[in-house]
Amino acid sequence: MMMIDPVILTLFLPLFGAIAAFVLPRAAAWVGLLAVLATGGAVAALVRDVLAAGEVVTQLGGWAPPLGIALRADGLSVAMLAMTAGVGLLVSIGALDSLRDLRERQYFWPLWLLLLTGMNGVYLGTDIFNLYVMIEVIALAAVGLTVLSGTKQAVRAGLEYMYASILGALLFLMGVGFVYLQTGRLDFAGLIAAEPSGAMSAALALMVVGLLLKTALFPLHFWLPAAHANATAPASALLSGLVVKAALYIFLRLTTYMPLPDEILVTLIGMLGAGAVLWGGVQALRAERLKLLVAWSTVVQIGLIFIAFARAGQVGLSESWKAAALLILAHGVAKSAMFLAAGRIKDEIGHDRIADLDKSDIRPTLAQFTFALAAISIIGLPPSLGFIGKWTLMEGAMAAGYWHWVAVTMIGTLMSVAYFSRVFAGFLRFDRMRGELAEHKGWALADAAPLTLAIAAISLGLMAAPILSFIELGYPFGAQ
Amino acid sequence: MTPDLIYGLTGIAVFAIGLVGALCAQDRLRRVLALKLCSVGAGFVLVVAAWRSPPADPDPVPHALVITGIVVMVSATAVALALIRRLQTLEAEDDDD
Numbered sequence: 391m392m393m394i395d396p397v398i399l400t401l402f403l404p405l406f407g408a409i410a411a412f413v414l415p416r417a418a419a420w421v422g423l424l425a426v427l428a429t430g431g432a433v434a435a436l437v438r439d440v441l442a443a444g445e446v447v448t449q450l451g452g453w454a455p456p457l458g459i460a461l462r463a464d465g466l467s468v469a470m471l472a473m474t475a476g477v478g479l480l481v482s483i484g485a486l487d488s489l490r491d492l493r494e495r496q497y498f499w500p501l502w503l504l505l506l507t508g509m510n511g512v513y514l515g516t517d518i519f520n521l522y523v524m525i526e527v528i529a530l531a532a533v534g535l536t537v538l539s540g541t542k543q544a545v546r547a548g549l550e551y552m553y554a555s556i557l558g559a560l561l562f563l564m565g566v567g568f569v570y571l572q573t574g575r576l577d578f579a580g581l582i583a584a585e586p587s588g589a590m591s592a593a594l595a596l597m598v599v600g601l602l603l604k605t606a607l608f609p610l611h612f613w614l615p616a617a618h619a620n621a622t623a624p625a626s627a628l629l630s631g632l633v634v635k636a637a638l639y640i641f642l643r644l645t646t647y648m649p650l651p652d653e654i655l656v657t658l659i660g661m662l663g664a665g666a667v668l669w670g671g672v673q674a675l676r677a678e679r680l681k682l683l684v685a686w687s688t689v690v691q692i693g694l695i696f697i698a699f700a701r702a703g704q705v706g707l708s709e710s711w712k713a714a715a716l717l718i719l720a721h722g723v724a725k726s727a728m729f730l731a732a733g734r735i736k737d738e739i740g741h742d743r744i745a746d747l748d749k750s751d752i753r754p755t756l757a758q759f760t761f762a763l764a765a766i767s768i769i770g771l772p773p774s775l776g777f778i779g780k781w782t783l784m785e786g787a788m789a790a791g792y793w794h795w796v797a798v799t800m801i802g803t804l805m806s807v808a809y810f811s812r813v814f815a816g817f818l819r820f821d822r823m824r825g826e827l828a829e830h831k832g833w834a835l836a837d838a839a840p841l842t843l844a845i846a847a848i849s850l851g852l853m854a855a856p857i858l859s860f861i862e863l864g865y866p867f868g869a870q
Numbered sequence: 871m872t873p874d875l876i877y878g879l880t881g882i883a884v885f886a887i888g889l890v891g892a893l894c895a896q897d898r899l900r901r902v903l904a905l906k907l908c909s910v911g912a913g914f915v916l917v918v919a920a921w922r923s924p925p926a927d928p929d930p931v932p933h934a935l936v937i938t939g940i941v942v943m944v945s946a947t948a949v950a951l952a953l954i955r956r957l958q959t960l961e962a963e964d965d966d967d
């Protein structure tokens with residue numbers, strides 16, 4: 391029997407699934423779930439292959455780069471694929487239950503599978519033009535998910551998101567044009583081989599600014615809070631947990647292959663991260679709605695990931711990407727759990743005003759518990775994966791003597807305790823509701839998905855050592 | 871000034887004009903058009919990358935890239951225009967209430 395390459399399957403299963411879910415709208419949910427499951431199986435096969443071989447390279451159509459396009463899986467890319475598949479599967483299960491509107495049920499699945507195609511394409515791509523196409527696919531699918539609920543706020547936020555996303559992609563494309571003009575090739579190996587020059591620096595600058603806009607690093611985060619807060623719960627979970635990670639991942643790869651030419655730039659990126667941590671923290675403290683608070687916490691966490699990147703300056707970059715990657719994985723799992731839980735709370739009590747959380751006669755206890763568990767990982771308490779990520783960040787910064795990054799991380803952690811406490815206080819003030827509590831509505835399938843994710847976010851911390859050694863497989867060599 | 875330099879600088883200038891528009895314009899439609907200008911500018915730069923001084927044949931790869939870029943931008947424009955229309959309808963309904 392002929393086996394199809396799992397790299398190909400990882401890319402094409404969700405694409406065909408998206409088409410099938412679109413042409414079979416009545417069966418969309420089951421087609422979608424099946425496609426996500428099958429993609430998860432392909433990723434599992436990739437995990438096995440990468441554990442055995444360190445890296446897997448597939449040349450599409452048998453054409454070798456620079457003319458052909460190669461897909462490449464190594465430890466980091468497969469870790470991202472696995473995170474996407476796992477989070478995606480659980481969000482899908484949650485979406486089965488929580489999407490009530492017929493139109494939402496119908497269009498969620500094709501858009502989400504298209505998004506999955508784009509994400510997998512980014513993690514497997516080795517060709518910067520291909521990456522441009524994939525980030526556009528992600529952008530279009532993500533905007534579709536943002537406006538899924540069809541409310542005025544959601545459409546308005548989605549349009550802002552669209553402008554930012556397309557502009558980011560076009561800046562990236564301009565950088566790609568410069569690279570081709572300079573080197574005549576588009577694969578990562580061409581970037582490594584390129585002589586440093588003014589044009590290559592300009593190309594890198596264009597691509598990095600484009601990616602920062604798409605990943606919403608302060609001060610280019612302006613589109614994120616409204617877009618993530620106004621989407622329906624499963625869409626918010628996908629947008630915040632997964633989508634912003636694609637641009638972050640490209641940033642990590644690019645800066646490995648085209649090192650930032652100056653120490654000042656590394657510091658500048660860390661400074662922007664610090665700005666995100668402080669500004670996002672203040673805004674989260676001021677937010678009046680639960681989902682908006684969670685969205686601002688994403689801005690903070692993105693900032694933290696860039697501080698991890700810059701923690702030990704230019705010489706430390708060969709190690710710092712690991713701290714950033716750990717935080718990316720931790721945030722992906724925990725934030726999707728948190729957004730799903732926030733969506734459940736909003737569904738059950740009918741609003742998400744933080745000040746009135748304690749005045750409801752319904753107590754969605756399981757969702758509140760899930761929210762708290764996810765917050766443990768995002769705040770960075772042991773033994774969660776978020777804690778390991780923050781610890782790795784601070785360890786590296788201390789070893790390099792860069793105490794300012796430790797200080798910013800500490801301040802950010804304290805602020806996150808403060809703004810999540812605003813929510814916990816609402817969960818715990820039982821005395822505010824004098825009347826009879828309404829009957830508990832019982833467990834729902836939509837509670838199971840975020841709870842599983844939140845437990846995973848905490849328990850993955852215990853597996854940090856294997857995860858760390860896994861993401862190093864095949865890296866950073868073999869861009870051939 | 872060689873032709874490729876003239877075209878390259880034009881491309882960068884067009885991109886810059888689009889960038890300013892995308893960041894500063896207030897009107898929704900103008901911002902979409904500004905983004906389209908950006909994509910035209912980026913396309914210009916890619917086409918310049920294909921240019922070889924005659925009699926050498928031009929490099930076909932950037933042409934393929936530009937066509938892909940045009941297709942992507944057509945879809946993106948369609949989505950943006952659909953969103954703008956939808957938003958206008960929603961806002962008009964609100965005004966009626």
